[in-house]
Amino acid sequence: MSETPKTEHVYDGIEEYDNPLPGWWKWLFIVSIIFCPFYWMFYHGGASGRSVEDIYNVALAENTRLQFAEIGELKLDEPTILRFMAKPSWLKVGESVFRSNCVSCHGRAGEGKVGPNLTDDEYKNVTHLADIASVINNGAGNGAMPKWSNRLVVNEIVLVAAYVATLRGTHAEGGRPPEGRAIAPWPDPIAEPELPPEDPPKNQLTESP
Ligand code: HEC
Numbered sequence: 001m002s003e004t005p006k007t008e009h010v011y012d013g014i015e016e017y018d019n020p021l022p023g024w025w026k027w028l029f030i031v032s033i034i035f036c037p038f039y040w041m042f043y044h045g046g047a048s049g050r051s052v053e054d055i056y057n058v059a060l061a062e063n064t065r066l067q068f069a070e071i072g073e074l075k076l077d078e079p080t081i082l083r084f085m086a087k088p089s090w091l092k093v094g095e096s097v098f099r100s101n102c103v104s105c106h107g108r109a110g111e112g113k114v115g116p117n118l119t120d121d122e123y124k125n126v127t128h129l130a131d132i133a134s135v136i137n138n139g140a141g142n143g144a145m146p147k148w149s150n151r152l153v154v155n156e157i158v159l160v161a162a163y164v165a166t167l168r169g170t171h172a173e174g175g176r177p178p179e180g181r182a183i184a185p186w187p188d189p190i191a192e193p194e195l196p197p198e199d200p201p202k203n204q205l206t207e208s209p
Contacts, residue, residue, distance in 0.1 A: 067093075074158040076133040079190065084162035086189040094163030097156050101148070102164075110167040112176030115145060118164055119172040124180035129187065133161040 007016045043050055049058065071090070074080050084090050098110075110118035125140045126132055136157050139147030148157060165186060 068153075068155050071155065074155050076130065076137060076154060076158060076161075078128065078130040078187070080158055081129055081133060081162050081165060082187060082190045083192065084159060085165055085186075086191045090159055091163050091166060093156075094159035094161070097152065097160040098163055101152070102160070105145075107172070107175075109170070109172035110164065111172035111174055116179045117172070117176040118167045119170040119175055120178050121169065121182045122178035122180045123183055126180075127183055129165060132164055133157055136161055136164075 005018045007018045009016050048054060074084075084094070098106075099108075102115075105113055105115035106118055107113050112118065116124060123131075125135045125145075135145060136152075137147060137149045139145050152160070168186070
């Protein structure tokens with residue numbers, strides 16, 4: 001014990017052994033220094049698609065693509081919107097599109113802020129159900145309502161249109177006063193019978209590469 005060299009420091013009679021760092025510790029230190037530039041170049045060297053965020057986004061897009069493969073390319077027309085107004089799980093997707101793109105102007109519940117109230121029976125640019133989709137697709141009010149055709153895919157527009165259509169008549173609290181004119185109620189929803197488990201869309205899914 002006494003063979004271990006001591007440092008020169010003595011404080012109040014307390015001395016300090018001058019033990020070397022353990023070899024394994026030193027090697028770990030050296031190896032991590034050698035490792036770090038490669039790690040840095042790989043993840044932060046500017047190559048795209050390697051950061052955690054990029055990988056997440058790719059996975060998310062892949063997931064949406066798989067989900068959308070189930071419903072195919074939708075049309076921006078009234079029967080399609082009506083069909084999805086009766087599908088609660090797809091309305092949730094429409095709701096999430098609304099949450100991430102529309103609440104800043106239309107409010108969390110659609111009660112209206114810069115944009116008009118979407119929960120009453122009065123509309124400025126909408127007479128028929130399909131007009132909701134075309135307003136979202138093409139914009140309105142000289143761009144006050146932006147067009148979304150270049151930011152959302154058609155399926156997202158159909159689903160968010162179906163969601164917005166279901167907001168009608170919910171009369172969210174603290175909403176903007178009615179604008180435009182009251183329009184005729186939407187047509188009756190088209191409810192589809194549940195498809196059997198071995199329905200074609202499922203097969204399509206498993207066959208896709
Ligand atoms: C930058 C603010 C803004 C954003 C973001 C926005 N809107 Fe709008 N929206 C407006 C304005 C303003 C109008 C009214 C246009 C007019 O005066 O004719 C409008 C009108 C509408 C209308 C027609 C309402 C009516 O009374 O005719 C619908 C439907 C609509 N928006 C849906 C959406 C959806 C869905 C989204 C998200 C994908 C969205 N908006 C995002 C501002 C916005």
